[in-house]
Amino acid sequence: MFSFFKKKPPAAEPAAVEAPPAPAAPEPVEPAGRSWLRNPFAAKPEAAPEPPPAEAAAEPVARAGWVDRLKLGLRKTGSSITTVFTGTRIDEALYEELEEALLMADTGVKATTVLLDDLRRRVKEARATEPAAVRELLIDAIADLLRPLQKPLVIGEHKPTVVMVAGVNGAGKTTSIGKLTRHLAAHKASVLLAAADTFRAAAREQLAVWADRNYVEIISQQGGDPAAVAFDAVNAGRARGKDVVLVDTAGRLPTQLHLMEELKKIRRTLVKADTAGTGVPHEVLLVIDGNTGQNALMQVKAFDDAIGLTGLIVTKLDGTAKGGVLAAIAQERPVPVYFIGVGEKLEDLETFDAREFAQALLG
Ligand SMILES: Nc1nc2c(ncn2[C@@H]2O[C@H](COP(=O)(O)OP(=O)(O)OP(=O)(O)O)[C@@H](O)[C@H]2O)c(=O)[nH]1
Numbered sequence: 001m002f003s004f005f006k007k008k009p010p011a012a013e014p015a016a017v018e019a020p021p022a023p024a025a026p027e028p029v030e031p032a033g034r035s036w037l038r039n040p041f042a043a044k045p046e047a048a049p050e051p052p053p054a055e056a057a058a059e060p061v062a063r064a065g066w067v068d069r070l071k072l073g074l075r076k077t078g079s080s081i082t083t084v085f086t087g088t089r090i091d092e093a094l095y096e097e098l099e100e101a102l103l104m105a106d107t108g109v110k111a112t113t114v115l116l117d118d119l120r121r122r123v124k125e126a127r128a129t130e131p132a133a134v135r136e137l138l139i140d141a142i143a144d145l146l147r148p149l150q151k152p153l154v155i156g157e158h159k160p161t162v163v164m165v166a167g168v169n170g171a172g173k174t175t176s177i178g179k180l181t182r183h184l185a186a187h188k189a190s191v192l193l194a195a196a197d198t199f200r201a202a203a204r205e206q207l208a209v210w211a212d213r214n215y216v217e218i219i220s221q222q223g224g225d226p227a228a229v230a231f232d233a234v235n236a237g238r239a240r241g242k243d244v245v246l247v248d249t250a251g252r253l254p255t256q257l258h259l260m261e262e263l264k265k266i267r268r269t270l271v272k273a274d275t276a277g278t279g280v281p282h283e284v285l286l287v288i289d290g291n292t293g294q295n296a297l298m299q300v301k302a303f304d305d306a307i308g309l310t311g312l313i314v315t316k317l318d319g320t321a322k323g324g325v326l327a328a329i330a331q332e333r334p335v336p337v338y339f340i341g342v343g344e345k346l347e348d349l350e351t352f353d354a355r356e357f358a359q360a361l362l363g
């Protein structure tokens with residue numbers, strides 16, 4: 001699974017979990033040299049003990065480059081917040097400046113208030129006297145606020161695991177699906193793509209390119225009903241014994257009510273295709289563009305209300321993104337963030353770590 005342990009249906013393989021990376025034979029590392037995706041699909045030693053927690057020893061090294069890219073992307077936010085701590089005193093002016101900087105970083109009024117209250121409490125408790133110490137305490141406060149969003153995407157519990165992907169136009173849905181496919185395929189998970197964006201030929205072609213590149217199959221239909229494509233894909237995924245079915249959908253705004261109805265229909269149809277009653281779709285992901293600021297929170301709420309989200313992928317945190325919106329999401333609609341996109345390249349998709357993000361946010 002896209003997490004750090006494997007679950008399988010109990011009857012098929014009781015208590016089967018992924019083996020921990022033994023020191024003598026470490027987990028195979030993908031070409032890009034990262035280790036965040038453990039292979040749940042490769043054969044494992046019979047008497048494998050329980051796996052260690054996600055933070056295996058090699059993890060910090062493997063993730064270092066990604067954190068740097070994230071820092072670079074969030075540098076504007078980082079510098080405007082850290083400027084607040086360059087003074088010599090912890091006073092009301094500092095808190096006021098900080099409030100302004102957090103609001104500018106898209107943190108939103110509610111999360112900003114919560115963070116500032118929490119920070120004041122931490123400063124008091126730690127008896128901090130230097131503004132620099134406040135910066136460290138703010139990292140702690142943000143990390144704690146974001147922690148409920150830190151959750152791995154689980155692949156492997158059901159066969160196939162059906163993942164529906166939605167979002168506004170151009171958020172990065174298809175690219176993120178491509179990256180996920182690449183990583184899943186590289187780790188021997190068999191993937192089937194569903195081009196449930198049937199209206200634009202370019203959309204189908206874009207997904208087909210990803211399918212070709214990764215040697216995975218695709219279910220596609222010109223101008224057909226997106227829900228029918230999704231339905232076919234689940235059946236085909238089951239018949240062909242695929243591990244994962246990724247359903248790409250057309251971009252739409254929450255205000256386009258007929259398109260939101262279509263999205264609900266795709267979801268309902270996926271449920272109907274679930275003849276084995278395993279809970280299809282197992283994951284309903286929203287892809288949000290990290291640059292959309294507070295609007296991203298509105299998107300999360302609207303799509304969650306419409307189709308019941310299980311996770312988020314936040315893309316484009318490498319550009320001019322401010323990043324604070326994750327705090328707003330954590331405060332107001334805590335849907336887990338499975339992945340962060342920090343570029344257009346394959347390796348620019350990483351799992352979300354609350355503390356790393358808080359550190360990157362504060363430069
Ligand atoms: N810089 C950057 N660009 C990204 C990232 N993710 C996606 N993109 C780019 O964003 C643009 C749109 O990506 P798509 O994957 O086509 O977006 P989509 O949500 O599928 O778009 P529609 O299907 O048209 O709604 C492309 O140019 C991608 O290369 C990212 O993390 N960082």
Ligand SMILES: [Mg+2]
Nearest residue numbers: 173174197203
């Ligand atoms: Mg697309």
